[in-house]
Amino acid sequence: MKLKPHALYEILMKEFGNQNWWPIDRTYHKKNHSDPRFEVIIGAILTQNTAWSNVEKALENLKSKNMLEIQKIAESDIETLQNLVRPSGFFNQKASRVKNLAQHLHQNYHDDLDEFFDNNLHELRVELLSLKGIGPETADSILLYAGNLPIFVVDAYTKRICERLPLDASNSYNDIQHYLETDLKRTYPEKELMQIYNELHALIVLLAKNHCKKKPVCHICPLQNHCKFKNNLSQ
DNA sequence: GTCCAGGGCCGTT
DNA sequence: AACGGCCATGGA
Numbered sequence: 001m002k003l004k005p006h007a008l009y010e011i012l013m014k015e016f017g018n019q020n021w022w023p024i025d026r027t028y029h030k031k032n033h034s035d036p037r038f039e040v041i042i043g044a045i046l047t048q049n050t051a052w053s054n055v056e057k058a059l060e061n062l063k064s065k066n067m068l069e070i071q072k073i074a075e076s077d078i079e080t081l082q083n084l085v086r087p088s089g090f091f092n093q094k095a096s097r098v099k100n101l102a103q104h105l106h107q108n109y110h111d112d113l114d115e116f117f118d119n120n121l122h123e124l125r126v127e128l129l130s131l132k133g134i135g136p137e138t139a140d141s142i143l144l145y146a147g148n149l150p151i152f153v154v155d156a157y158t159k160r161i162c163e164r165l166p167l168d169a170s171n172s173y174n175d176i177q178h179y180l181e182t183d184l185k186r187t188y189p190e191k192e193l194m195q196i197y198n199e200l201h202a203l204i205v206l207l208a209k210n211h212c213k214k215k216p217v218c219h220i221c222p223l224q225n226h227c228k229f230k231n232n233l234s235q
Numbered sequence: 236g237t238c239c240a241g242g243g244c245c246g247t248t
Numbered sequence: 249a250a251c252g253g254c255c256a257t258g259g260a
Contacts, residue, residue: 021241044241045242047240047241048242049239049241049242050240050242051239051240051241052240053240054240055241089240090242090243093243093244097243132243133242133243133244134243135242135243135244136243137241137242137243138242138243141241155241155242156240156241201241202241205241208241209240209241214239
């Protein structure tokens with residue numbers, strides 16, 4: 001019996017509860033503070049194949065220099081930027097990627113993320129994917145967690161869980177995304193989808209870290225009754 | 236010391 | 249289309 005994505009969401013939410021990743025503080029005042037969405041955008045790049053604890057160090061470095069602003073990074077000295085993001089690893093490419101994106105936002109949107117996110121969702125995704133260093137997961141993380149737009153983020157954990165559970169999707173990014181979104185759209189009201197995509201992605205990361213690791217820890221997993229992989233283990 | 240983390244690019248088949 | 253090498257730090 002196949003496990004539907006909405007059933008996966010219900011089980012994980014009941015087991016682990018609300019994760020509340022990257023909530024955007026909408027009470028900030030534009031003139032006095034940097035846009036909190038920009039920190040999320042930078043974090044989405046810095047966390048590429050990297051532990052979040054390392055990303056936090058890099059974000060703290062940037063924050064301590066008041067560098068979490070589009071114009072500051074767009075006009076920054078590249079070596080300075082490399083040193084600030086160094087703890088997040090791959091610091092040469094990440095400094096370039098971060099600066100490149102900041103320059104794009106500076107030149108085309110005058111540092112105004114409202115103007116940027118006001119575009120059509122599909123066109124925004126194409127635009128992000130055209131930038132060097134922004135692939136599908138980073139683009140979708142920016143759209144979902146910074147833009148609060150309804151798009152599901154597929155990562156290596158999602159792919160692994162889709163392979164092990166009887167979820168009926170191939171292993172390509174777009175196929176998994178389409179399969180999950182289609183079922184969730186059928187099940188929940190449109191107004192709730194963005195929040196559900198947000199939570200389900202975070203819950204999948206949690207499940208993959210606690211149980212569905214490369215070497216799986218199945219005996220206390222909330223999904224063991226549904227998992228074909230577990231049933232193939234000779235426990 | 237070894238493994239690996241909330242990927243993406245580029246060159247080769 | 250799919251795969252392999254590469255990029256790099258820090259915590260377990």
